[in-house]
Amino acid sequence: MAYCRQQQWPCTPEEMYFNAKDELITIVPNFSVPTENATCICISGEWGPFQPNRECAVPLWLAHTLWKRKRCSIRPPSWMAVEHLDAVLGLERQDASAFQPLPSHYIEVAHFLFTSGTDGNLPQEVFGDELSRVKDLVELVQKARWNKIMAGLATLQGAITVKLNNLAAMEINAVRPFFLGSLNMFYTYQRMEEAAIGGGSQLGGSLAPSTQSLQQQPARQLRRAGGVR
Numbered sequence: 672m673a674y675c676r677q678q679q680w681p682c683t684p685e686e687m688y689f690n691a692k693d694e695l696i697t698i699v700p701n702f703s704v705p706t707e708n709a710t711c712i713c714i715s716g717e718w719g720p721f722q723p724n725r726e727c728a729v730p731l732w733l734a735h736t737l738w739k740r741k742r743c744s745i746r747p748p749s750w751m752a753v754e755h756l757d758a759v760l761g762l763e764r765q766d767a768s769a770f771q772p773l774p775s776h777y778i779e780v781a782h783f784l785f786t787s788g789t790d791g792n793l794p795q796e797v798f799g800d801e802l803s804r805v806k807d808l809v810e811l812v813q814k815a816r817w818n819k820i821m822a823g824l825a826t827l828q829g830a831i832t833v834k835l836n837n838l839a840a841m842e843i844n845a846v847r848p849f850f851l852g853s854l855n856m857f858y859t860y861q862r863m864e865e866a867a868i869g870g871g872s873q874l875g876g877s878l879a880p881s882t883q884s885l886q887q888q889p890a891r892q893l894r895r896a897g898g899v900r
Contacts, residue, residue, distance in 0.1 A: 691779030692732040697746040756808035770837040
């Protein structure tokens with residue numbers, strides 16, 4: 672991935688984490704909103720209903736804001752259950768040609784839940800005694816998927832169609848510069864090879880002067896041996 676490191680990422684990791692905060696997560700509020708439907712209208716949409724001890728889905732940023740104010744508890748996403756992650760890990764290791772379906776921002780959401788609110792013990796509150804096991808499984812799944820990505824990149828032999836179904840946003844963002852640069856290089860080499868075989872003109876002009884152009888140039892007189900006069 673040396674070429675990838677030299678390219679500017681389409682999105683920075685900070686931008687990816689920012690976008691991931693719009694992912695929905697389940698909370699259990701301990702308050703009610705005095706509106707007709709007990710909902711709250713924000714720029715990004717209408718969320719709720721907010722009623723005590725009643726689950727509802729809200730964006731990650733809103734869940735974190737309410738949690739910091741002690742107005743709700745956060746439920747762990749269903750895909751972060753130990754049993755589900757165990758099954759995903761097994762399938763990722765078993766099938767080297769396919770990626771298992773996971774949320775588009777699973778890396779960012781997991782990182783956010785593992786690291787945010789550490790002063791208030793949010794990770795322990797969300798995952799309980801399974802926190803360490805969930806962390807390990809998410810890391811193993813991420814490594815298994817990345818190893819398959821690298822193995823697939825190593826098999827590229829030319830400008831071909833590549834199917835990478837079920838890749839997450841962060842994974843796509845990491846390999847996009849490599850793919851774009853590699854395909855551009857493959858295209859350039861292909862054009863050079865076609866020009867060399869066909870001997871015709873090519874994009875940007877011929878790589879070597881034609882025989883006709885050489886004949887039209889005036890003959891150069893041979894310089895006598897000796898120093899420059």
